[in-house]
Amino acid sequence: xxxxxxxxxxxxxxxxxxxxxxxxxxxxxxxxxxxxxxxxxxxxxxxxxxxxxxxxxxxxxxxxxxxxxxxxxxxxxxxxxxxxxxxxxxxxxxxxxxxxxxxxxxxxxxxxxxxxxxxxxxxxxxxxxxxxxxxxxxxxxxxxxxxxxxxxxxxxxxxxxxxxxx
Numbered sequence: 001x002x003x004x005x006x007x008x009x010x011x012x013x014x015x016x017x018x019x020x021x022x023x024x025x026x027x028x029x030x031x032x033x034x035x036x037x038x039x040x041x042x043x044x045x046x047x048x049x050x051x052x053x054x055x056x057x058x059x060x061x062x063x064x065x066x067x068x069x070x071x072x073x074x075x076x077x078x079x080x081x082x083x084x085x086x087x088x089x090x091x092x093x094x095x096x097x098x099x100x101x102x103x104x105x106x107x108x109x110x111x112x113x114x115x116x117x118x119x120x121x122x123x124x125x126x127x128x129x130x131x132x133x134x135x136x137x138x139x140x141x142x143x144x145x146x147x148x149x150x151x152x153x154x155x156x157x158x159x160x161x162x163x164x165x166x
Contacts, residue, residue, distance in 0.1 A: 011092050018096025019103075026104055027146035031139040040136035058131050064112045065105040075101075104142040111141075129154040 034051035035042050042052040054063045082090035107123050116124045130138035137154040140147045147153045
């Protein structure tokens, strides 16, 4: 049984579409789920439980990335959703999406490492502006593309964040 019939270009395109879809999903999740819609805060309720703890303790290795078991459960569920929507093409799109996620967690891990390697300077600066200066800006971790599109790039010299003290 053939799950996917298509050209090599179509396979490569679907893979990279999955990768690109992850970057959008990452931005949407970070901006609209992990931060409150009203003011982009994260200090109460579900936002605190899922993300505010990470803002409060950004160098805590246990809070930098999602643990493997929940990650695998979520990845399996997403592959199922992709399959329902795309059929067999999900087996090409899904790995691209997963590779996008793996790139994201690798970058996120590196920018929270002390010290981050020099090759991660751009990501380190962008993400640390989000953590320490403007929690309502710089939601993209793996890429600033969606911050540019949705006008959430950091503003030079603006410092508005209140560090949580619990």
